[in-house]
Amino acid sequence: MPLYDYQCPACDKRFELLVRSTTIPACPQCGSTAVAKCVSAPQAPGRSAAIIQSGRQRAAAEGHFSNYSKAERSKLSRS
Incomplete structure (x- = not known):
């Protein structure tokens, strides 16, 4: 399962989430499923x-x- 960064436009929270292909990501703060996937920089x-x-x-x-x-x-x- 890949780890993705998301940004919630409803409450402006940025969060990381482990997702499966069948998982619909939801904001942990407000529960909105209208989240945007963000580009994250890898860490050495x-x-x-x-x-x-x-x-x-x-x-x-x-x-x-x-x-x-x-x-x-x-x-x-x-x-």
């Missing part, structure tokens, strides 16, 4: 253990899967 991977750990902690707080190892992600994607 961190090179030091401290940068990687801080990124994983941030991702865990935001609910992203990047805080899991590859083995853990493969188990999650099967369920």
